[in-house]
Amino acid sequence: MEGTSNFQRGGGILLHPTSLPGPFGIGDLGPSARKFIDFLAESGLTYWQVLPLGPVMDELSPYQSTSAMAGNPYLISPELLMEDGLVSEDRIRKIPDFPERRVDIASVLSWKPQLLKDAWKNFEQGVSSLDQEFERFCEHHSEWLEDFVLFSSLREVTGKKAWTEWNEGWKKREPSALSEAREQYADQIRFHRFIQFLFFRQWQLLRNYAHEKGVRLIGDLPIFVAHDSADVWTFPDWFELDERGRPLRVAGVPPDYFSPTGQHWGNPLFLWEQMEASGLYWWKLRLRMLFESVDLVRIDHFRGFDQYWAIPATDKTAENGSWVNGPGKKFFDAMIREFGTLPVIAEDLGLITAEVNTMRKECRFPGMKVLQFAFSENWQQPFLPHNVESLSVIYTGTHDNNTTKGWWKKASPEIRQNINRYLGFETDEENISAALVRLAWMSPANLALAPLQDLLNLDESSRMNLPGTIEGNWLWRCSNEEFHSLDPNFLREWTEISGRA
Numbered sequence: 001m002e003g004t005s006n007f008q009r010g011g012g013i014l015l016h017p018t019s020l021p022g023p024f025g026i027g028d029l030g031p032s033a034r035k036f037i038d039f040l041a042e043s044g045l046t047y048w049q050v051l052p053l054g055p056v057m058d059e060l061s062p063y064q065s066t067s068a069m070a071g072n073p074y075l076i077s078p079e080l081l082m083e084d085g086l087v088s089e090d091r092i093r094k095i096p097d098f099p100e101r102r103v104d105i106a107s108v109l110s111w112k113p114q115l116l117k118d119a120w121k122n123f124e125q126g127v128s129s130l131d132q133e134f135e136r137f138c139e140h141h142s143e144w145l146e147d148f149v150l151f152s153s154l155r156e157v158t159g160k161k162a163w164t165e166w167n168e169g170w171k172k173r174e175p176s177a178l179s180e181a182r183e184q185y186a187d188q189i190r191f192h193r194f195i196q197f198l199f200f201r202q203w204q205l206l207r208n209y210a211h212e213k214g215v216r217l218i219g220d221l222p223i224f225v226a227h228d229s230a231d232v233w234t235f236p237d238w239f240e241l242d243e244r245g246r247p248l249r250v251a252g253v254p255p256d257y258f259s260p261t262g263q264h265w266g267n268p269l270f271l272w273e274q275m276e277a278s279g280l281y282w283w284k285l286r287l288r289m290l291f292e293s294v295d296l297v298r299i300d301h302f303r304g305f306d307q308y309w310a311i312p313a314t315d316k317t318a319e320n321g322s323w324v325n326g327p328g329k330k331f332f333d334a335m336i337r338e339f340g341t342l343p344v345i346a347e348d349l350g351l352i353t354a355e356v357n358t359m360r361k362e363c364r365f366p367g368m369k370v371l372q373f374a375f376s377e378n379w380q381q382p383f384l385p386h387n388v389e390s391l392s393v394i395y396t397g398t399h400d401n402n403t404t405k406g407w408w409k410k411a412s413p414e415i416r417q418n419i420n421r422y423l424g425f426e427t428d429e430e431n432i433s434a435a436l437v438r439l440a441w442m443s444p445a446n447l448a449l450a451p452l453q454d455l456l457n458l459d460e461s462s463r464m465n466l467p468g469t470i471e472g473n474w475l476w477r478c479s480n481e482e483f484h485s486l487d488p489n490f491l492r493e494w495t496e497i498s499g500r501a
Contacts, residue, residue: 013047249269448500
């Protein structure tokens with residue numbers, strides 16, 4: 001049994017590409033992403049962690065995607081499209097007055113798809129030399145791509161209706177109905193193939209650039225998938241659905257630190273026996289896609305492989321759920337037989353049992369430690385740096401936490417006192433972020449990560465996500481001024497002193 005390989009001591013930054021600065025309303029895979037990699041390299045840092053990269057719904061949550069395999073079209077860089085001759089410079093200059101520090105969802109959802117359609121029209125007219133590369137991409141990814149592009153096309157022509165509201169032939173995937181749809185919507189289908197080609201082409205170029213600079217990319221695998229996704233539509237027999245295709249029970253977590261009523265995610269639950277009977281085909285395909293795209297994979301809600309919280313689908317909160325056994329360690333045994341070493345980080349936060357800890361340790365996966373959780377109890381608290389084992393990833397905070405400055409401002413007097421005692425000096429809202437970053441870097445954990453917001457000492461207004469809420473999440477962007485204020489020397493000294501360079 002082998003877990004994460006080559007898990008060498010290092011440091012990095014957590015930043016989703018949507019938060020990068022730029023003129024197009026949402027961060028993307030273009031020049032700003034390369035400049036960010038340059039900053040990491042100059043700082044001596046070797047990791048960039050992102051959130052899930054799949055196609056998002058209108059709320060932009062990366063954890064509610066229409067596909068577990070596909071890429072997010074909104075991350076496609078207009079500037080790289082111009083470099084490929086797919087759009088003109090004049091075309092990408094015609095942009096709305098996008099705000100700099102927030103994603104304006106309505107404007108982005110209107111402007112970006114039209115730009116991509118213009119790029120597609122130009123491609124069809126032969127303005128670029130990408131034809132053969134496009135065909136190779138489609139052939140290589142046909143195993144998941146064909147169902148996804150058909151799903152996306154049908155979702156588009158029905159006005160984004162859920163697949164359970166489609167006509168019976170499409171909903172139940174009757175071969176004659178799907179064959180007719182493929183013929184009727186051939187143009188839309190080819191367009192969606194092209195968009196996926198653009199995303200993965202730009203992503204691989206970015207990954208190659210990162211590797212040239214000595215930076216490795218950490219991806220994110222949400223254990224569950226959205227109900228309104230190509231995956232559930234394509235493989236309904238592998239999910240807990242009623243005869244109409246609607247979830248019987250859904251995923252979430254019980255009440256905890258983040259939410260007093262728990263988190264009601266709404267994702268359909270897996271039928272593990274049926275998945276195992278298929279040889280875990282979908283899981284192997286999913287992991288293969290990820291391992292082709294990133295260097296390490298953070299498994300979100302790792303404990304769900306041991307037990308998961310099942311909530312009646314009609315409930316509005318997660319309070320009345322119950323624990324149900326998952327596949328356990330045998331799932332990871334099967335994946336290791338398939339792939340060999342698994343480059344995995346286990347997200348093991350929240351209510352973690354001895355069984356979950358045993359599964360993680362037997363798989364040799366590093367777990368996660370979050371400094372914002374470290375100062376509320378006693379000096380034996382497992383998140384305190386002196387108690388952290390080397391096979392760990394330590395964070396100041398994650399995308400689900402407040403920024404460190406925002407957290408400190410809301411912390412109780414007791415927690416502030418514990419922080420001061422542990423650090424040996426008085427903290428305030430101006431020095432707390434740097435103090436926790438330094439504490440993470442000096443810890444025994446092999447990998448130390450901090451959200452970019454903490455390097456900039458930003459307050460709660462720059463928080464990425466508040467679990468249990470829908471509005472206002474996933475919108476934060478780093479401004480150009482903030483981005484250019486980043487000083488690599490600030491981190492490089494700590495990175496070198498702590499042996500993370």
